[in-house]
Amino acid sequence: MFAKGQTIIQFLERFAPKAYAVPDDKIGLQLGSLQKDVGKVLVALDVTEEVVQEAVREQAGLIVAHHAIIYRPLAHLRTDTPAGRLYEKLIKEDIAVYIAHTNLDTAEGGVNDWLAAPLGLEKLQILDELHEDALKKLVVFVPEGHEDQVRQAMFAAGAGHIGQYSSCSFNIAGTGTFLPQEGTTPFIGSPGRLERVREVRIETIVPGSLERKVVQAMLKAHPYEEAAYDLYPLDLPGKRIGLGRVGTLAEAVTLDELVRRTKAAYDVPMVRVVGDLQRPVRKVAVLGGSGSRYVSRALHAGADVLITGDIDYHTAHDALAAGIALIDPGHNVEKVMKAGVADYLNTALREGGYETTAVASQVNTEPFQFR
Secondary structure: OOEEHHHHHHHHHHHOOHHHOOOOOOOEEEEOOOOOEEOEEEEEOOOOHHHHHHHHHHOOOEEEEOOOOOOOOOOOOOOOOHHHHHHHHHHHOOOEEEEOOHHHHHOOOOHHHHHHHHHOOEEEEEEEEEEEEOEEEEEEEEEOOOHHHHHHHHHHOOOOOEOOEOOOOEEEEEEEEEOOOOOOOOOOOOOOOOEEEEEEEEEEEEEHHHHHHHHHHHHHHOOOOOOOEEEEEOOOOOEEEEEEEEEEEEEEEEHHHHHHHHHHHHOOOOOEEEOOOOOEEEEEEEEEEEOHHHHHHHHHOOOOEEEEEOOOHHHHHHHHHHOOEEEEOOHHHHHHHHHHHHHHHHHHHHHOOOOOEEEEOOOOOOOOOOO
């Protein structure tokens, strides 16, 4: 059985909720429909004509990409322009495009963690904290015999995580009362008669970013016409969300050695470097994409070096004067998301019992040539 496009995106948004994105980021479904069966998902950094051709060859009905294909409102949709040709091809081939950008950057285990891992960084912290994913307590009352289906639906939607533990809940049996009014179609009892029913009170924890999805899943699985449930805010620390990571190497190395490691880890032929190549470095900040404006954050975090893309001339001078080294491997290193997202989706789809598969695009979308 193939998964619906919407189901695939529900899996993805459980990992990288939209609420994790920075304000006004162009994320979500940008073209096509998710209301269809999808046999294959193509995961790409950018959506170019070559990537669309690859999707056609792979018979992929959905492209999950990191960079948006629509950045601003369209004034027209002319098919004699590069963008217009791209949209036309996608529409004709019935290929939907979904964008996961800064929500994937900030997600725990997402782009910036994928960039930190091959460098061997330890004791990772967030470079630029954006917000905290507030926790809530969801309490729902379910007739005995139906508690398992409701509980599992909530867990599948992302509820019940406490630290490294999942499927956490508290359950207690009791008696519920209700009197169905005229015009109702109660699951138990009949209109006009007070009912006393053995019910189970289920309590579980829900991150604010997934509240809507968890409640919808609970209501869909609940047998009652009108489910009784409560949501409570909790005075507990939630998951901290932010861009970039700061960590330490097992031991100090020279900046030159870290350059070599960076090129190997990110599969890039060369990098731009600011700083004395023989200086020792150990505390390293890394941020995928354009990171010029995060140099001060890296300095504040005590980093010896910041690894990021798209460093401009004046920022390089400022960093040199401030004493922090820079390694610029380019923007395209975010290509790590292709294998990362494909692996995550394949695991989620397999565990969900679906035959749909995800593949990482093999198209190199690096626009620069290196001589």
